[in-house]
Amino acid sequence: MTRGKQRGEYAVAPTLEDVAREAGLSSMTVSRALNNPAIVRPATVARVMLAVEKTGYIPNLLAGSLASRRSRLIAVVVPQINNNMFVDTIQAISDTLAQRGYHMLLCVGGYASDSEAALVATLLSRKPDGIVLTGIHHAAALKKRLINAALPVVEIWDLTPTPIDMLVGFSHEKAGNLSARFLLDKGHRRFGLLWTGDQRALLRKQGAIAVLQTCRECQFVEAEAGLPATLRLGREGMQRLLAQTPVPDAVICSSDTLAQGAILEASAQGIDVPRQLAVMGFGDLDFAAWHSPSITTVAIDRWRLGEEAATMLADKIEGIMPTEPVRDLGFWLCERQSA
Amino acid sequence: MTRGKQRGEYAVAPTLEDVAREAGLSSMTVSRALNNPAIVRPATVARVMLAVEKTGYIPNLLAGSLASRRSRLIAVVVPQINNNMFVDTIQAISDTLAQRGYHMLLCVGGYASDSEAALVATLLSRKPDGIVLTGIHHAAALKKRLINAALPVVEIWDLTPTPIDMLVGFSHEKAGNLSARFLLDKGHRRFGLLWTGDQRALLRKQGAIAVLQTCRECQFVEAEAGLPATLRLGREGMQRLLAQTPVPDAVICSSDTLAQGAILEASAQGIDVPRQLAVMGFGDLDFAAWHSPSITTVAIDRWRLGEEAATMLADKIEGIMPTEPVRDLGFWLCERQSA
DNA sequence: TTGTACGCGTTATCAT
DNA sequence: ATGATAACGCGTACAA
Numbered sequence: 001m002t003r004g005k006q007r008g009e010y011a012v013a014p015t016l017e018d019v020a021r022e023a024g025l026s027s028m029t030v031s032r033a034l035n036n037p038a039i040v041r042p043a044t045v046a047r048v049m050l051a052v053e054k055t056g057y058i059p060n061l062l063a064g065s066l067a068s069r070r071s072r073l074i075a076v077v078v079p080q081i082n083n084n085m086f087v088d089t090i091q092a093i094s095d096t097l098a099q100r101g102y103h104m105l106l107c108v109g110g111y112a113s114d115s116e117a118a119l120v121a122t123l124l125s126r127k128p129d130g131i132v133l134t135g136i137h138h139a140a141a142l143k144k145r146l147i148n149a150a151l152p153v154v155e156i157w158d159l160t161p162t163p164i165d166m167l168v169g170f171s172h173e174k175a176g177n178l179s180a181r182f183l184l185d186k187g188h189r190r191f192g193l194l195w196t197g198d199q200r201a202l203l204r205k206q207g208a209i210a211v212l213q214t215c216r217e218c219q220f221v222e223a224e225a226g227l228p229a230t231l232r233l234g235r236e237g238m239q240r241l242l243a244q245t246p247v248p249d250a251v252i253c254s255s256d257t258l259a260q261g262a263i264l265e266a267s268a269q270g271i272d273v274p275r276q277l278a279v280m281g282f283g284d285l286d287f288a289a290w291h292s293p294s295i296t297t298v299a300i301d302r303w304r305l306g307e308e309a310a311t312m313l314a315d316k317i318e319g320i321m322p323t324e325p326v327r328d329l330g331f332w333l334c335e336r337q338s339a
Numbered sequence: 340m341t342r343g344k345q346r347g348e349y350a351v352a353p354t355l356e357d358v359a360r361e362a363g364l365s366s367m368t369v370s371r372a373l374n375n376p377a378i379v380r381p382a383t384v385a386r387v388m389l390a391v392e393k394t395g396y397i398p399n400l401l402a403g404s405l406a407s408r409r410s411r412l413i414a415v416v417v418p419q420i421n422n423n424m425f426v427d428t429i430q431a432i433s434d435t436l437a438q439r440g441y442h443m444l445l446c447v448g449g450y451a452s453d454s455e456a457a458l459v460a461t462l463l464s465r466k467p468d469g470i471v472l473t474g475i476h477h478a479a480a481l482k483k484r485l486i487n488a489a490l491p492v493v494e495i496w497d498l499t500p501t502p503i504d505m506l507v508g509f510s511h512e513k514a515g516n517l518s519a520r521f522l523l524d525k526g527h528r529r530f531g532l533l534w535t536g537d538q539r540a541l542l543r544k545q546g547a548i549a550v551l552q553t554c555r556e557c558q559f560v561e562a563e564a565g566l567p568a569t570l571r572l573g574r575e576g577m578q579r580l581l582a583q584t585p586v587p588d589a590v591i592c593s594s595d596t597l598a599q600g601a602i603l604e605a606s607a608q609g610i611d612v613p614r615q616l617a618v619m620g621f622g623d624l625d626f627a628a629w630h631s632p633s634i635t636t637v638a639i640d641r642w643r644l645g646e647e648a649a650t651m652l653a654d655k656i657e658g659i660m661p662t663e664p665v666r667d668l669g670f671w672l673c674e675r676q677s678a
Numbered sequence: 679t680t681g682t683a684c685g686c687g688t689t690a691t692c693a694t
Numbered sequence: 695a696t697g698a699t700a701a702c703g704c705g706t707a708c709a710a
Contacts, residue, residue: 013488015703026681031705041679056484061464062405063703066686071401073465082426091421094447098458103465106445108433119437125400126412126442145395149352231626257626264631287570287596292603354687365697370689380695402687405702 014055023051034059065127074313075105075128077120079135079198083228084257084285085302086134089156092306093132100314102129111198111227117142124149130313136160136167137199152316154309158200159328166316168308168327172200175298175331176207179280182296182333183250184215188278191220192241192248194258196229201254204282208252219246225258234261235268242269249277250339256281256288259295263338278339293337300331353394362390373398404466413652414444414467416459418474418537422567423596423624424641425473428495431645432471439653441468450537450566456481463488469652475499475506476538491655493648497539498667505655507647507666511539514637514670515546518619521635521672522589523554527617530559531580531587533597535568540593543621547591558585564597573600574607581608588616589678595620595627598634602677617678632676639670 020027025048033040033048040048051057065071074097078086094104105126109119117139123131124145130152136159146153146164153165158172183191191212195205212218221244225233234257241248242265253259259281263273271277273293281288284299308329312322359366364387372379372387379387390396404410413436417425433443444465448458456478462470463484469491475498485492485503492504497511522530530551534544551557560583564572573596580587581604592598598620602612610616612632620627623638647668651661 017703027703028682028705029680032680035705039679044679056487058460058484059464060405060466060703062401062410062466063686064705066399066401066405066688067703067705069686069705080430081420082430084423087421087426091419091447094445098446103462104445106433106443107437108430121397123442125398127399127401145397148395230629232629235629260626261629264629268631287599290569290571290574290600290603292607356687366687367689367698368696371696374689378695383695399687402702403689405704406687406689408689408702 013060014057015060016057019048019051019055019057022055023047069127070317071127071129072102073105073126073128074102074130074132074310075107075120075123075126076132077107077109077116077123077134079109079111080228081108083255085255085283086157088302089306089309092303093310096307096310097314100310102310102314113137113139121145124151129317130154132156132309132313133164134158135199136163136169138164152313154313156305156309158203159326161326163326166312166322166325168305168312168329170300170329170331171207172203173207173210175282175300176204176209177211178207178331178333179204179252179282179298180208180211182335183252183278183280183339184211184218186250186278186339188250189215189218190246190249191218192238192244192251193220193222194225194234194237194241194251194262195222195254196225196227196233196258198227204254221246221248225254229255229257231257231261231264234258235265236261238262238265242266242271250280251277252280254282256283256285256295256297259297259338260287260291263291263293263295274337274339280339284334288334289336291338296336296339297334298331299334301329305329352399353396354399355396358387358390358394358396361394362386408466409656410466410468411441412444412465412467413441413469413471413649414446414459414462414465415471416446416448416455416462416473418448418450419567420447422594424594424622425496427641428645428648431642432649435646435649436653439649441649441653452476452478460484463490468656469493471495471648471652472503473497474538475502475508477503491652493652495644495648497542498665500665502665505651505661505664507644507651507668509639509668509670511542512546512549514621514639515543515548516550517546517670517672518543518591518621518637519547519550521674522591522617522619522678523550523557525589525617525678527589528554528557529585529588530557531577531583531590532559532561533564533573533576533580533590533601534561534593535564535566535572535597537566543593560585560587564593568594568596570596570600570603573597574604575600577601577604581605581610589619590616591619593621595622595624595634595636598636598677599626599630602630602632602634613677619678623673627673628675630677635675635678636673637670638673640668644668 016027020030033045155167158169223237223240225237281297288295355366359369372384494506497508562576562579564576620636627634
């Protein structure tokens with residue numbers, strides 16, 4: 001006979017079989033009553049529920065997933081969570097997935113794309129129903145493996161016409177264009193670029209520089225900040241920018257956090273923002289609008305990004321093909337006091 | 340015969356069986372070569388590795404976990420991640436677990452303890468090897484279920500001598516005591532309390548009030564902020580505090596983010612911090628030391644908290660009993676410019 | 679509407 | 695050091 005007959009009340013978890021015995025039904029009927037009650041006689045469902053209550057049964061999703069080949073698990077890979085840029089997106093993904101009955105396997109993988117491949121391989125062994133990847137640059141082997149596995153994939157936070165599968169993001173280069181164009185039109189000519197070294201930030205920088213280079217009399221100096229971007233790194237970077245020649249009259253930062261630091265440092269040095277120096281950020285983090293001076297920045301809808309990513313995945317898993325596999329959420333300028 | 344013989348190169352993932360056939364070995368030997376190479380002849384291991392490479396094999400951890408009753412999965416339940424307080428802890432947990440070969444199932448559950456029980460039940464169906472719970476107040480049914488399942492549990496971010504299993508945190512009440520005592524000793528008598536409504540923040544408030552009430556001539560007014568705590572809510576809360584009587588000469592905030600907002604609002608109203616008004620925060624978030632004025636606050640080691648939680652869990656899972664199941668990480672005052 | 683037989687892909691256990 | 699066999703707990707497919 002099966003185990004589970006003569007054991008105590010402890011430790012070993014009750015199985016479907018135990019519930020079935022308690023209810024005087026077959027385990028298959030119990031399974032149906034739990035997963036698809038509509039096709040089971042109401043009275044039977046009630047009996048099952050009672051037995052579940054009595055036994056303290058909790059389904060074993062490992063077994064269920066193995067049998068059904070559906071894990072209701074979504075793997076999410078992000079480079080960092082303590083830099084404020086991704087947390088809203090992650091929480092949106094988590095919320096949306098939870099509502100649709102999925103769990104989130106979160107992996108904080110850093111910014112190195114070679115380690116990403118190994119990491120994703122271990123995640124794939126969990127047999128997730130879908131995966132969210134940050135960015136569009138992935139090892140070729142990884143891409144191949146993903147395509148081969150026919151696994152729904154959403155790449156986020158960047159833009160390409162040729163995603164692995166689906167994508168929701170925006171163009172960092174164009175966002176960079178916009179920042180530079182805005183300050184150029186305001187009459188600024190001596191620029192400072194305060195930047196972190198991650199791939200997508202660099203794209204924005206390239207975008208900004210491309211615009212600046214269309215202007216003959218423009219000059220710019222640069223300072224690099226580490227990761228994660230913090231107020232401190234913003235202040236220190238600003239110090240370095242102000243020590244260079246020509247002293248900038250406008251500083252673009254790769255994030256609002258750096259911008260906030262830059263503004264504080266300028267004030268500490270007696271430089272008025274924006275009268276003597278314009279400062280722009282990126283991201284429209286929650287403090288940007290409420291800082292003094294409020295921070296001019298480029299906003300993106302971080303929450304919606306996560307929501308759409310999760311929705312696209314859940315839809316595709318459930319057989320609903322996306323009308324448009326590539327979603328450009330765009331961005332918009334928030335003109336405020338700092339520039 | 341088993342499936343997997345006559346199929347194309349696509350979609351269906353290769354199994355241990357496929358690798359075994361390729362290598363001319365039994366699947367059991369392949370399994371051993373992969374999980375415990377030490378007990379397999381080196382030459383055999385090499386043959387296996389070659390076959391793995393050739394087939395593109397990725398283990399199926401659902402099946403493996405089911406068979407071995409070990410999932411190498413840790414469930415983590417936190418109330419929020421977009422309030423900056425928990426992200427370092429979560430990233431520390433994720434990092435530490437990854438190093439030890441575990442994955443993190445992250446669930447953002449909000450602050451309601453009744454929904455927590457349901458949520459944890461679904462998490463338990465994944466058969467995690469351990470679970471991290473934020474706080475110490477959980478539904479009785481949940482506690483019972485956890486104890487019954489004999490699952491290693493770490494409660495974090497709070498303190499009690501009687502945890503479900505293990506705990507790493509600190510006393511919020513005493514942290515509240517410390518803040519109030521500090522300002523009292525500085526000579527302040529008219530207090531403002533700017534506070535969010537979550538359980539642990541309220542404990543800190545109680546702690547602060549308990550100290551204030553030891554002082555006859557002390558008065559205090561309160562303002563409540565919503566969740567998540569943001570700069571905006573800090574400013575708005577400060578506005579309300581300043582409109583009350585008596586106008587406080589010292590404001591304690593339930594987080595550094597609120598404190599930052601409070602300071603900005605005070606400055607905007609022409610009130611000098613700290614000369615006319617002292618402001619204290621909590622948490623020592625990364626900007627606290629670098630803000631102007633720098634923020635006086637109570638620091639806790641958020642990263643270490645996550646690290647220890649993950650380590651205690653992994654240790655216990657692997658049979659290493661914790662020397663001390665309850666770890667009080669404490670807190671310390673960071674006296675800076677704002678108070 | 680309910681039940682039976684079997685397979686999901688792996689590891690434990692025992693045998694060789 | 696390697697192999698054969700039997701679980702692990704559930705869902706699919708079909709039968710009744």
